[in-house]
Amino acid sequence: MLKDNIKKLIIVLLGALLNAISLNLFLIPANVYASGFTGLAQLISNILEQFTPVYISTGVLLFLLNIPVTILGWKKVGKSFTLFSFLSVAMTTVFLTIIPLQPLSDDILLNAAFGGVIAAVGVGLTLKWGASTGGLDIIAMVLSRMNDKPVGTYFFTMNAIIIVTAGFIYGWEKALYTLVALYVSTRVIDAIHTRHEKLTAMIITKKGEELKRAIQSKLVRGITTVPAKGAFTNEEKEMMIIVVTRYELYDLEKIIKQVDPHAFTNIVQTTGIFGFFRKD
Incomplete structure (x- = not known):
């Protein structure tokens, strides 16, 4: 720190x-x-x-x-x-x-x-x-x-x-x-950096539970998890989907690097959201 x-x-x-x-x-x-x-x-x-x-x-x-x-x-x-x-x-x-x-x-x-x-x-x-x-x-x-x-x-x-x-x-x-x-x-x-207000992170990891706990301890955001499998290795993995504001991107990147440096993360622009998005 x-x-x-x-x-x-x-x-x-x-x-x-x-x-x-x-x-x-x-x-x-x-x-x-x-x-x-x-x-x-x-x-x-x-x-x-x-x-x-x-x-x-x-x-x-x-x-x-x-x-x-x-x-x-x-x-x-x-x-x-x-x-x-x-x-x-x-x-x-x-x-x-x-x-x-x-x-x-x-x-x-x-x-x-x-x-x-x-x-x-x-x-x-x-x-x-x-x-x-x-x-x-x-x-x-x-x-x-x-x-x-x-x-x-x-x-x-x-x-x-x-x-x-x-x-x-x-x-x-x-x-x-x-x-x-x-x-x-x-x-x-x-x-x-980015001027986009909200971003969606799709994280492919073998440490799903550990990463989920670490993210939720720092960010007040919901996470959706989807089972995933590596096409080349056939390893069982987990894809975590989370929507964050641009100000939370740095904290999210830091958490991922600390918990699972080998995770693959795709950050995309979120143009709109329908449904519940925590504001606090």
């Missing part, structure tokens, strides 16, 4: 650093907005600077916005997930203070594309190792558990608000370039 937590800590720090680089060297100088709470913090910072005598940096606003979200996540989502997510936000704020706010290019399209790619690599790695970059990830996770609506609905709503507001205040060209950054980010995160 200690070794896993150290690895996760290093990944979270790397993700925070990449997020800060994408903001200070690409997105913020070009007035192109990131997704979620990061983009919201950018937008509020710009509005305060332009229309009021008050200036609060994007990093500080990002930290402040995530304080109530962290409290919510601690109560509703899980302590380990929330702790690492808040650490990601805190270190992003620190790195935003350290890294100079200096554009590497005057081309707004290059800034949108590279900023989106670098941020997405940080987010994708963080998600892959069982944490998040905080903010909207935690809110969407809590809300989706309450009413079982897709997580993507909340991301779309928040990003739509950011894009429309930026378009009205700073011109629609900036809003369109923000769309470029968001599209690039989504595609890169898809390649590294």
